[in-house]
Amino acid sequence: MKTFKLILPALALSLFVACSTTTRHSEKVAATADADNQADTTLVATMAIPAASTANSPIEMTFTVYNRTDSIKTFCKWHTPFEPLMSKYLDITSANGEEASYKGPMAKRIMPPPADSYVSIKPKDSLSIKVDLTKAYDIKPGSYVVSYNSQAISGLSITDSVKISVK
Structure with missing residues (x-):
């Protein structure tokens, strides 16, 4: 049970970090696309x-x-x-x-x-x-x-x- 209590927050944190990285990447791609268009x-x-x-x-x-x-x-x-x-x-x-x-x-x-x-x-x-x-x-x-x-x-x-x- 103790292991589960430690793994669950770590899993949630990993999921949060992964989502934010994807968002930043898409912002960079959009910025690059805008620069290419200009x-x-x-x-x-x-x-x-x-x-x-x-x-x-x-x-x-x-x-x-x-x-x-x-x-x-x-x-x-x-x-x-x-x-x-x-x-x-x-x-x-x-x-x-x-x-x-x-x-x-x-x-x-x-x-x-x-x-x-x-x-x-x-x-x-x-x-x-x-x-x-x-x-x-x-x-x-x-x-x-x-x-x-x-x-x-x-x-x-x-x-x-x-x-x-x-x-």
């Missing part, structure tokens, strides 16, 4: 830089975010040109593999980002901003590839890098 509704960003520039002069990059969906979308402006220079959000690599030195500030952040850290874009609209790369990176004469490295923070998708020649 894959075609993400914001897309592009970078444009003149193909050639001269040393000791500004190198202006145009950063544009497109919302090709039918609803308002938001992205975190942290680690993008849409906030004052606060972080290294670009990788600028020379033809021989050396990275241009980042000389700007590096901010520490609280998580999650506060509401004022997000920018909204209307449906079928875009937002552009220009930034001088020489204010944050030590770019010497040579050929470079510029790529965006902060997709995970901003939520923006950029698939292409940009090439530039500095003389």
